Each structure stands twice: as C-alpha cells, then as structure tokens.
Amino acid sequence: MKKLSEPDNSKASFLLTDIIKRKRNKDYAKRLTNYKNYIIKRYCIYEQKKHKLENIGASKIMDEEDKDAINSSFNKSFKEKMKTNELKKVYQECEGVCPYCGNEKIEEIDHYIPEKDYPEFILYPNNLIPSCNKCNKKKSNTFIDSKHERQFINFYYDNIDNIGFLSVKIDFDPADIKKTTKVTYITDYSKIPDRYLRQIVEKHFIHLNLIHRYEDAASNEISELFEMLQNQDNKNADHIKIIGDGVIRGHKNTRLKKMGQDDWKYLLYEELIKIGYIDELIKYVCNQESAKMVT
Numbered sequence: 001m002k003k004l005s006e007p008d009n010s011k012a013s014f015l016l017t018d019i020i021k022r023k024r025n026k027d028y029a030k031r032l033t034n035y036k037n038y039i040i041k042r043y044c045i046y047e048q049k050k051h052k053l054e055n056i057g058a059s060k061i062m063d064e065e066d067k068d069a070i071n072s073s074f075n076k077s078f079k080e081k082m083k084t085n086e087l088k089k090v091y092q093e094c095e096g097v098c099p100y101c102g103n104e105k106i107e108e109i110d111h112y113i114p115e116k117d118y119p120e121f122i123l124y125p126n127n128l129i130p131s132c133n134k135c136n137k138k139k140s141n142t143f144i145d146s147k148h149e150r151q152f153i154n155f156y157y158d159n160i161d162n163i164g165f166l167s168v169k170i171d172f173d174p175a176d177i178k179k180t181t182k183v184t185y186i187t188d189y190s191k192i193p194d195r196y197l198r199q200i201v202e203k204h205f206i207h208l209n210l211i212h213r214y215e216d217a218a219s220n221e222i223s224e225l226f227e228m229l230q231n232q233d234n235k236n237a238d239h240i241k242i243i244g245d246g247v248i249r250g251h252k253n254t255r256l257k258k259m260g261q262d263d264w265k266y267l268l269y270e271e272l273i274k275i276g277y278i279d280e281l282i283k284y285v286c287n288q289e290s291a292k293m294v295t
Ligand SMILES: [Zn+2]
Pocket: 098, 099, 100, 101, 102, 103, 104, 131, 132, 133, 134, 135, 136
C-alpha cells in the first residue's frame, strides 16, 4: 500500500466549462449550466475538506434527470483524457496495479466519493482513483458508514506509507511441500499510530475482503513458482537454486520499491527468503526427479 501523488486539479473548472460547451444534448447542457456554479463551489469545499472528506456535506443535486445530465459526461473520451493529463502521474505510480488492493490490474476509475449520491464530483480529478473491477464493485456506492466514518483508504490523502501493520506466516510440511503450504496474512492495526487512520484501514481491509484475497493470490504465486522451478530443463540443484533465489529476490525488491512495506507480495517473498522455502522446494523437486529415475 502506497500513498499516491495528488492529481492535477488546477483545470477542473475549465474542464467542466468545456464539457458544457461541447454538450450536444441541449437538455443536458441546460441542466449542467444550471449547476455549473454549484459544482465549482463544491470543488472548493472538496479541496478544503480533503483530509476529512466525511465532512463534505450532502449534495443538493437530487433530481434524477439532473444527475443523468451530469453523469453522462463521464464517458470513454473523458476517461482517456484523465489518463493522459490530470491522472497521468497517478497511473505512472500505480504501474497498472490497483491501489485499493495492491493485487489486481487497473481496469476502471473509481469515484472515491460515489457519483450516485454526489454527482457533482463525477468529473473532479481528485475524486478519481484508478481501480480494479473487483474493488470498484465492492466499494459500490458506499463511502461513509452509519457512524459517519470513512470506510476506505484515500490514496491521495491518507498517509499509509511503510507502517508495518501487515505480516505473513507460511506453514508447510517438508515431506509434501506442494500440497501442504499454507499462507496466512495477519493485520496488527495497533501499529498504526493515528487512531483516525487506524479505523479507516481496518474498515478498508474488511470491506474489500483483502486478507482472503491476499491468501488466494499468495497460493497462486507459490504454485507458479513451483511450476517454474519444476519445469527447468536443467534439474541440477545448484542451477534451480540460482534461478529460484533470483526470482524471489527480484520480486521482493521490485514490490518494496513499488508498493511499500505493507504489500502482500513483498511480504510473501521476504518471508519465503527468511524461511529458506526455495531450499525446501529444491529438495522436493530433486527427490521427485530421483524417484522418477528409480522407476
Ligand atoms: Zn483492487
């Protein structure tokens, strides 16, 4: 998990004016024009409240047709424009990985404050966070809960860099490492010094089902590692060790740099190195080979 650079929102009002000017549907253009000043005012409030977005206050846009008129502008060409301009740096920093889960590929743009209840922020760059389909769906139209508390980390404003609240445990029986390896992720929210942030991170993990998703992804990662080592043409133990060590060290360093300390994949590879997992895998692969030769 890593904090991202804030998008460039300096041209947000200009962007809105331009969209209204180009609107072909006259009814939509009229509705948007009626709300233009209100939307720009709301952008200013967003900027003022960005560190406590739960205090943004309810939207005044209640009419469904007004909502449709505003929401119609969040189309393919707008999203493309965001990718290459306002969110360019954000996309570069994410390197294709969804910031909400740090696991799946980016496929869409999430509205941190949902567009259903707050249509005025549907085109506001700082409200747009690239995300995977799964996280976007799980987030749905939720943003604050019944206690008026935020439920998801905001990767532009919440400082979640290198806290160390996530850890991993790997258990296995060396006799049958392939079938018995079990990866367990553990969260220790008490390591997050700020109480406000602690609650948000905890809710974020629960609502996005992250622990379960990390455990599944880690099992797949280990299976792939196993297949890769087993499929080496050269079955010499030293050769397999060089390949295996190279791969896991490479992954560990890349992920730490890219995603920070509380990243499921970085932690997985760090732990694999620490417990000497590759050596156990090699023993297993070589034993299988010698068993094949005997038969
Ligand atoms: Zn995701």
